[in-house]
Amino acid sequence: xxxxxxxxxxxxxxxxxxxxxxxxxxxxxxxxxxxxxxxxxxxxxxxxxxxxxxxxxxxxxxxxxxxxxxxxxxxxxxxxxxxxxxxxxxxxxxxxxxxxxxxxxxxxxxxxxxxxxxxxxxxxxxxxxxxxxxxxxxxxxxxxxxxxxxxxxxx
Numbered sequence: 001x002x003x004x005x006x007x008x009x010x011x012x013x014x015x016x017x018x019x020x021x022x023x024x025x026x027x028x029x030x031x032x033x034x035x036x037x038x039x040x041x042x043x044x045x046x047x048x049x050x051x052x053x054x055x056x057x058x059x060x061x062x063x064x065x066x067x068x069x070x071x072x073x074x075x076x077x078x079x080x081x082x083x084x085x086x087x088x089x090x091x092x093x094x095x096x097x098x099x100x101x102x103x104x105x106x107x108x109x110x111x112x113x114x115x116x117x118x119x120x121x122x123x124x125x126x127x128x129x130x131x132x133x134x135x136x137x138x139x140x141x142x143x144x145x146x147x148x149x150x151x152x153x154x155x
Contacts, residue, residue, distance in 0.1 A: 002113045002122030006133055010105040010141040014148040016096050019103040020077030022144055023094050026053060026069075032147035035059055035136040038066075048074045054086075059132040063118075087115050107137065 012019055022032070029036045038056035046052075051071045058064040067086030073093075074080055081093040090111030097104045113119055122129070 002119050002126070004109070004111050004113070004130070004133070006107075006109040006130070006137075008107045008109070008134070008137045008141075010107070010137075010144070011099070011102060012105070012145055012148055013102040014151075016077045016098050016103045018148055018151065019105060019144075020080075020096055022147065023096070023105070024074070024076070024080055026055075029140075032143035033140045034143060035139050037064060042068065057136060059136040061128065061132045084111060087113065087118070089114055109133070 022028070027039055027041055030039060035057050036055065037058045038054070040054045042052040042054060043050065049071050052068060054066065054068050056064050056066045065087040067084045067088045069082045069084050069092075071080070071082045072091070073082075077096055079093065079095050081091065083091050088111040090109070092111075093108045095106045095108070097106075113122065118129070
């Protein structure tokens, strides 16, 4: 398996509570994050720790990653963490901090790929896979910034 460790920082001119609400409502990610192509909650009526979902994410490269998430930590409005299993296996974590009148979000994504072809190509294409991840994350930042601006009371 190929290991990937990404740290992405997003900045928004919106209060931490609004950013938290958006990030803590993953069933609505597709409204603002175009790379989220499928989402299905697996634990209806469960929110917070233990909530599970299936996701499919597609970047610029011609493949879709499918994985299941389980929320492992919720500290409103500061931290949301989860595990991932499927095409990606590992953990993710959003850390929110009020900063300069807005909100800074640092996303930690520590995963391994499980697919044969992705592992086979990991060494020669690692940089391309990282570029694709960064593109997906940039789409998320732009989409969430626009979505927050359109919300009542948005920045």
